[in-house]
Amino acid sequence: MIEVQSLSRYYGEESAIEDLTFQIQDKQVVGFLGLNGAGKSTTLKILATLLSPSSGSIVIDGNNYDDTSISFRSNIGFLPEEPPLYREMTVLSFLKHVARLRGMDTTAFKDRLPLVIKQCQLIGKEKSVINTLSLGFRKRVGIAQAIIHNPKLIILDEPISGLDPKQIAEMRSVIRSLREHATVLLSSHNLNEIEETCDKLLILHDGKLVAQGTTEQLSSNLSKETTRMESELVGERSVIETALSNIEEITSFVIEEERIDSCVVHLSMTIAAEHIVPKIIEKGLGLRSLQSARSELEEIFLSLTKGGKS
Amino acid sequence: MNHILLLAKRELGYYLNTVWGYAILAVILMINGILFNTYSMGSNTEKYSTDVLQDFFFFSSGTTMIAGVLIAMRLLSEERGNGTAALLETAPISEAQIIAGKYLGAFSFLTLITICSLYMPFLIEVNGKVSWAHIGSGYLGLLLLGGVAVAIGTFSSAVAQNQIFSALLGSSILVLMLLGWLLGKSTEEPLSEVFSYLALFDRHFQPFMRGRINSESIFFYLSLIFIFLLLSTRVLQSRRIS
Numbered sequence A: 001m002i003e004v005q006s007l008s009r010y011y012g013e014e015s016a017i018e019d020l021t022f023q024i025q026d027k028q029v030v031g032f033l034g035l036n037g038a039g040k041s042t043t044l045k046i047l048a049t050l051l052s053p054s055s056g057s058i059v060i061d062g063n064n065y066d067d068t069s070i071s072f073r074s075n076i077g078f079l080p081e082e083p084p085l086y087r088e089m090t091v092l093s094f095l096k097h098v099a100r101l102r103g104m105d106t107t108a109f110k111d112r113l114p115l116v117i118k119q120c121q122l123i124g125k126e127k128s129v130i131n132t133l134s135l136g137f138r139k140r141v142g143i144a145q146a147i148i149h150n151p152k153l154i155i156l157d158e159p160i161s162g163l164d165p166k167q168i169a170e171m172r173s174v175i176r177s178l179r180e181h182a183t184v185l186l187s188s189h190n191l192n193e194i195e196e197t198c199d200k201l202l203i204l205h206d207g208k209l210v211a212q213g214t215t216e217q218l219s220s221n222l223s224k225e226t227t228r229m230e231s232e233l234v235g236e237r238s239v240i241e242t243a244l245s246n247i248e249e250i251t252s253f254v255i256e257e258e259r260i261d262s263c264v265v266h267l268s269m270t271i272a273a274e275h276i277v278p279k280i281i282e283k284g285l286g287l288r289s290l291q292s293a294r295s296e297l298e299e300i301f302l303s304l305t306k307g308g309k310s
Numbered sequence B: 001m002n003h004i005l006l007l008a009k010r011e012l013g014y015y016l017n018t019v020w021g022y023a024i025l026a027v028i029l030m031i032n033g034i035l036f037n038t039y040s041m042g043s044n045t046e047k048y049s050t051d052v053l054q055d056f057f058f059f060s061s062g063t064t065m066i067a068g069v070l071i072a073m074r075l076l077s078e079e080r081g082n083g084t085a086a087l088l089e090t091a092p093i094s095e096a097q098i099i100a101g102k103y104l105g106a107f108s109f110l111t112l113i114t115i116c117s118l119y120m121p122f123l124i125e126v127n128g129k130v131s132w133a134h135i136g137s138g139y140l141g142l143l144l145l146g147g148v149a150v151a152i153g154t155f156s157s158a159v160a161q162n163q164i165f166s167a168l169l170g171s172s173i174l175v176l177m178l179l180g181w182l183l184g185k186s187t188e189e190p191l192s193e194v195f196s197y198l199a200l201f202d203r204h205f206q207p208f209m210r211g212r213i214n215s216e217s218i219f220f221y222l223s224l225i226f227i228f229l230l231l232s233t234r235v236l237q238s239r240r241i242s
Helices: A040-047 A069-075 A092-099 A106-119 A133-145 A167-177 A192-195 A215-220 A238-243 A273-284 A296-305 B001-016 B019-039 B049-072 B077-082 B085-089 B095-116 B119-127 B132-159 B163-178 B180-186 B189-197 B217-242
Strands: A003-009 A014-024 A028-034 A053-060 A076-078 A152-157 A182-189 A200-206 A209-213 A227-235 A250-258 A262-269 A286-292
Touching: A003 B001, A014 A040, A014 A209, A028 A040, A028 A167, A028 A192, A040 A152, A040 A182, A069 A076, A069 B085, A092 A106, A092 A262, A092 B085, A106 A133, A106 A167, A106 A182, A133 A152, A133 A167, A133 A273, A152 B132, A167 A182, A167 A192, A200 A215, A200 A296, A200 B001, A200 B180, A209 A215, A227 A273, A238 A250, A273 A286, B001 B019, B019 B049, B019 B095, B019 B119, B049 B095, B049 B119, B049 B132, B049 B163, B077 B132, B077 B163, B085 B217, B095 B132, B095 B217, B132 B163, B132 B217, B163 B180, B180 B189
Parallel strands: A028 A182, A028 A200, A076 A152, A152 A182
Antiparallel strands: A003 A014, A003 A053, A200 A209, A227 A262, A227 A286, A250 A262
């Protein structure tokens, strides 16, 4: 079991994360969600031992981070967003190097290698030079290096970013297979991906953990009186932000995408969709589309990460 | 120790398997060869073999220091640039082991380059006579001086965000330490003594160049290597906290 207790990290006076407390059961896939700057990366880096916490403790199966930080690292496998690979090496020689770096002897490596190659769907690529592989395969080599030493916690930072739909599907199956042997903590901006892959969610906002649980548990807490819509509004971001902030019935909004002359916005409001249209137009904004924001997780995420209008 | 050797092997393998390693080797040997041919051997006036050898060690000290900085400038800054530093920093090894392994690999390659220049002292034998002890002490001096340059390069590489800045910082520290003798001449005691003692070349390399093994200088060079490697370790440790 992974237990994080009152974890905080300060950069000078400013807190990146504050008083995070959560527990993760063995062999779960847990999704870390949060807006940019919410403290996801800081938390993942602390868990991966790349950063020291300012206060708090991390315990993995009784091993405390504070006591034995060097041996503690054997419990963790980490894949940053950009896979850390020595690209001039072949897949096999790279994995061998990483395994030895993490204290595995040759016999243990040889025993473990076939499983890792199979799990990461790298069969036939063992002798390929890493630089010649596609991004999808490089990500899988990145996962292979993270699990080669059989860690208890595998941390994957944005494992699907930059992948095409086929590669995403393949990566999803790789991530699912990891839970057979370890606990997986992953962060992603892709809410659908998190929803499909994870057993539990941790939602961070402004450095604080605002919710944790399964999608079902979180959705049961969601206010049913709020209507959530996705809309494409014509205009500059700043103009749209100002206009939406001045509509009383819109409780929160987030600009998901900026296009050439418009923005895609997620809206949470206290009135029905047909009544919000005239109010948006009244503010001088062009309305290109308005549709229901269907993803349940998206609704949960938006409601939890926007205390007010953002 | 296994981790240190593993990292050293990986670094040495990098230099031996990439163009960069061979480029450094070729450039340093070419410069050494040109200087040897024109400066040591090419003089119109007759020279004793020992003087020719001394001249060889004189200019070789410069190329060895340049090679040391060039070899070491990528050690840690490249890892950070490529994002591979995470591999080392999340492995169950200490920062001191990382630095020791990296240093050992880079120093091994510098030793290889230095050994490749051995044919030049042997060429002096063709028309003259040199003492093996003189060659041995000169090469010991070159390796110690080169070892300091690699340690300074390792430190610069730990501090700098990229390889260019790392090379510039390393070269600046080296030049400052080389100019110690100048500062020693232009200041009064006790400062002049301090600066003269810290001069990397003037006081400490010249005995080796002339065929003398000076234990004080060996201690001086080894101390500098230790200090710069310790500083590099501290820089790595501070990155987890900052």
